Amino acid sequence: MAKRKPVSIRDVARESNASLTTVSLVLNKRDGRISSATRERVLKAVDKLGYVPNRLAQSLQAQKSGFLAILVPELRHVFADPYFGELISSIEEAANEAGYKLLLEVAHKKDIEQKRHVELFQRRFVDGLLCLGSTNRDEFLGDFVGSDNAVVIVNNHLPALSLNSVMCDYRQAGVLAAEHLIDLGHKEIAYIHGAAEVQTASDLRESFEARLASSGIKMPKNHAADGLYTEEGGAAAAAQLLKTNPKITAIMAGNDKMAIGAIAGLKNAGLSVPNDVSVVGCDDLQPSIYADPPLTTIHTPLDEVGHRACSAVLALFDGKQDRVTETLPVSLTLRNSTCGPRKIR
């Protein structure tokens, strides 16, 4: 299988007895000044030779790659996480729509150390970058502050760095979740939180606690536990919380994953959800539908976030916009993991 030499615009020019310029003009429909006879000749040659323009040459000349990169953290099987998956899917839709292709970038430590993330732009790999799962610890993102690179933080924001972002309103999420539990009559409420270095996680927790407080419900220190953003962590946290504080009747988790883990942990401890303990999640990803019981959770419009983030990064690249910070409203999705508190224990 010898590699056939690909046809170039030169071959088309020769075949059709026209100049490179003419061929290029015809192909790019800037052919106002080309006679239809010539145009036909050129198109026939293109067809005959099966010519397709080499996009490396095009990009080199146009000074744009036509690629956007998606940067995800270096976690085990990160792409198998439906949170990232849903975002990626929606970004892909929008990118495809706009004629862009998507590059996958994992923030491998060694790449970051070598400033590969900056090279992504310098070396013309991409026109824009969408950062998923960023945390306050990702200092390398500072390299983009003040640069003219089109970078958008997706579904998060970093108070320490002035960067563009498109995200859900996690403060509103906290309020909605709190109000739901308050409305159901819960008083002894616990919280399973994700990593503190994720700003939206802090936002969620703070607003949740603040809303409880404003209704006179206090959350002591020992009513909070770290769920490590994993099912295992959620399960362990739930088990421990109820062991330490048997009076707890409801648990809010920082995301669906931990909530689902929490349900498993509670069941394991012989408790029934929601009859003994109500559980609320946050994200509303597909697995929450198939949880047992199906999870009551805060719906975050990740599709919308993905689409807007993609539009934003393109607007930035095109210079149509200078700065983007969008916050999208969330809502409560009621399923079967919550009910009123048990009367007596």
Next chain:
Amino acid sequence: MAKRKPVSIRDVARESNASLTTVSLVLNKRDGRISSATRERVLKAVDKLGYVPNRLAQSLQAQKSGFLAILVPELRHVFADPYFGELISSIEEAANEAGYKLLLEVAHKKDIEQKRHVELFQRRFVDGLLCLGSTNRDEFLGDFVGSDNAVVIVNNHLPALSLNSVMCDYRQAGVLAAEHLIDLGHKEIAYIHGAAEVQTASDLRESFEARLASSGIKMPKNHAADGLYTEEGGAAAAAQLLKTNPKITAIMAGNDKMAIGAIAGLKNAGLSVPNDVSVVGCDDLQPSIYADPPLTTIHTPLDEVGHRACSAVLALFDGKQDRVTETLPVSLTLRNSTCGPRKIR
């Protein structure tokens, strides 16, 4: 924020009073014939100007893009599916290791109609292509047969098309699952299958039924139902199967997703898993661990598949290999969704 003009090798040459060639030689370490004084001058200039080579120009000249594409089917939220996610993660690892970047391609119908998948190569977008979730209906893959493009079908094979592939042994999977249920003493066994146009799905089913048959266990037509490769489908299929054939004591599902759905469907119908009905899945993806009960399933080494598929596509591109068909062994992962059949009903 005006876009700064990027530094090119020209600027470095000027700054260091050397020729383009010299700079290039130094940068590419083919500098045997460059004096160390000159080398130093060049490197200093590179450093001072912050020069990084433009990879579009490099790729254009080298006639290779340094990209591999991952082609996935056009399914809603395809990236949120942990099956694809796990494969993508492992492919990414291998690609990164080899210095390659990954491009995401969704097989959108309109793109396929326009032969965009072939253009991926013709236009030098990628050096190789990894096809996930392909089916016997994907006739467009025929465009790659006999071409010199580096294309690998990942975790599947297409009998109608002579293409490279790396996959798990789904025939062995069927045998292992069947033997497990036979060993437990089951006689009334049902099957929830995925799409018939997925070859490995047929392989799995056929070998499963054949193994049962060789132990004298027949599976009548009405012991099989389509689970549509979704949780919902699995749930519906399980419910229907048990309604029609109340004597069924075990169900094998074509993948974990349908198995988890089946468990939900059975529970919903008031049946207990595994005490009333055993359920076996196939894939061994993360959610199967957190199913309730944790799912007994066939472990398919997707990580290994991803790694090997990536190596294969690179070997093909480099011309080190002409044809690849690998089949990797699977194993049974025992969890709690199976036990012996209930005695009486």
Next chain:
DNA sequence: ACGGACAGATAAATCCTTTTACTTCCTAAA
């Protein structure tokens, strides 16, 4: 018959690197 306008087409520059094929200048051997 001459200048201007316009249609149709093209040569050459540009984007940025790598690589091939020299050119110079020395040194050491004959």
Next chain:
DNA sequence: TTTAGGAAGTAAAAGGATTTATCTGTCCGT
């Protein structure tokens, strides 16, 4: 003194497209 050979370096081509500036003609008006 010539000459072969090595060391150090560079001009130019190639890779494939787009775009700018320019060049022929032709036709019209005066």
